[in-house]
Amino acid sequence: MATVTELPFDIDNRRVLLVGFSERYKYFGQMFYATFQMMRNGFIRAGTGAYLFSDRDTADFAAPLAIRQLGKIAANKKLLTLVDELEPVAIGLMHCDLITDQTIEQIRRVHPKVSIFSYFIDPIHIDLQHDRFARFVSLSDVSFATTAGPALAKFRKYGNVGFMPNPIDPTVFFARSFQRDHHQHDFFFAGKPKGRDSLLTELEGLLPSRNCGFYMRVARGSKFAIGGATYHTVLGRSKIAINAAVDDSPYFYSSDRVAQYFSAGCLVAQPNGAKLDELYGPSTMLSFSDAQELADKAEDLLQSGRWKEIARHGQERAVAVSNSELIARYMIDRCADQQSFDWPAWSNEFYTK
Missing domain, CATH: 3.40.50.2000 (Glycogen Phosphorylase B;)
Incomplete structure (x- = not known):
């Protein structure tokens, strides 16, 4: 089990903000086992305070008739406010397509020490997802995908990319x-x-x-x-x-x-x-x-x-x-550009820009 002193983040600030996924409005419990939920628990067990922000839910609730695109501006403003209040040491982006490049740029200007990483579980080898992942890679200090090998390596021209397996959390989803x-x-x-x-x-x-x-x-x-x-x-x-x-x-x-x-x-x-x-x-x-x-x-x-x-x-x-704590600790290390534990074999699938 990870302890506070084993992690490379500043001991006085261990707050991680995870941005993405729609839980309350669209799925309302149907996907309690989604990757976003697994990773939240993983980051908590890894010794951080994990906070969640859903760009989609925020946009839906802010807009008339839950028309998501009308709530996009509100979602971006709310994220900026949350980052100002929370001052996280790292921000994780997962499929949060409503968050604009300008919002991420403003976060970096106001909070220059924050690490920004992204993780992506859709198939990056198909045309539909290529540009989505490339955008997140270009916005992030380091990005992770559930794809390895040449299909992942070609994204290094946009930024640092690494493999992550699909996470497992037995407290969320487990049977025998x-x-x-x-x-x-x-x-x-x-x-x-x-x-x-x-x-x-x-x-x-x-x-x-x-x-x-x-x-x-x-x-x-x-x-x-x-x-x-x-x-x-x-x-x-x-x-x-x-x-x-x-x-x-x-x-x-x-x-x-x-x-x-x-x-x-x-x-x-x-x-x-x-x-x-x-x-x-x-x-x-x-x-x-x-x-x-x-x-x-x-x-x-x-x-x-x-x-x-x-x-x-x-x-x-x-x-x-592929337990979620292991993956979270690995992500934290990559964000800090340090190695605080013995990384798993799959960590060799990492490509720098």
Whole structure:
């Protein structure tokens, strides 16, 4: 456990302001397990005072009829006021697209000693997200993404960039499916169907006797097919959770569902492309290249019961490799340009401008 003296920040100011995410207005508890919440707890356990500011919620509440763009000016003004009052030692930006470049520039002018970092969990290798991440990198002293390798390295022209795994926090989201005798689903998936439905449909055809719990969100902005505590409960009663990808993911990239699947104690079924077995270690997941290989491997593991041991080992390794306190301490060190503890192996994925 981290202590105050182990951290590189000024002992008299350990306040960290985390900016981003919409919790109260849009999701209202449906995503209590979101990365933003995991990292808040991680920073607290790392010995800092973590304060939250949602640009989206602030804009929604400030605008007539909750028209977000009309509340954008108010959100930026509120952030400036909060920074003046709080005087944080560091500010973390996560997908806070409503915060303008001018606001960040003003914060730097008024508070020249503050460290600004960003962290990004969307796929930076696709065109839609490239410019978003590049903007945050250019605004920050250091930035982190859940993508590694060449796909991350190319952003070094905008600033310092490093890899971070999708964080796990057992106090927020945890179950031990591998300890259960009775399960609700043999296979589980929750998310948007685009780019994934063909794999899931083919798997159902290959294993018609298996119970598949596939919860599909109809479209962006629509209500989740499953969320909140129900998502946690059903996932924790599923044997194999499929981390189906939209496309061929780059090195180490996955959506944050991989952390939720490990946390629930399921056997994670993971496409080969991202090479996540190199991140979490051998015998931690079921790797596959197509639906046929997934069906063959899964059926063997389900019939023998060996899926439980792999799921147990996967959860242990995932918690060790990617717990939110570890990630927060690493971020703090990078912001301070110091090393206060033994960094994990994945910290080698760091590229300076």
